[in-house]
Amino acid sequence: QVQLVESGGGLVQAGGSLRLSCAASGRTLSRLAMGWFRQATGKEREFVAAINWSGSSTTYADSVKGRFTISRDGAKNTVNLQMNSLELEDTAVYLCAASPVSDSYTLVRVWEYNYWGQGTQVTVSS
Numbered sequence: 001q002v003q004l005v006e007s008g009g010g011l012v013q014a015g016g017s018l019r020l021s022c023a024a025s026g027r028t029l030s031r032l033a034m035g036w037f038r039q040a041t042g043k044e045r046e047f048v049a050a051i052n053w054s055g056s057s058t059t060y061a062d063s064v065k066g067r068f069t070i071s072r073d074g075a076k077n078t079v080n081l082q083m084n085s086l087e088l089e090d091t092a093v094y095l096c097a098a099s100p101v102s103d104s105y106t107l108v109r110v111w112e113y114n115y116w117g118q119g120t121q122v123t124v125s126s
Contacts, residue, residue: 002098003115004097004117007022012122012125013125014086015085018122023077033105034050034097035047035097036050036081036095037110051079053104063089070082083122087124092121092122093122099113
């Protein structure tokens, strides 16, 4: 079992930056693929970014490519999402996800993840 707790959300002006963190407990992060998703009010949950278990491979949604960076720190059991050049359309609840894996691929679909955090709100204002 894995527990995930997100932090770092808040209110920021368009063009600003935020750094989200996801702290995992209950099991070592090794062999866990991790990802970030977001869900805006009235919309479906959508993929944002993913990182494989070793940190050697990352995948991003086209909408955030070049602006967001996902990273992981195995020693601290955390996964981070650095968000720069934030846009109004980035406003959403951001959720961290994790799943045990036996390969080095990133996971980009909601159904591929076994564990989810409660989410942290990110609001971008004009």
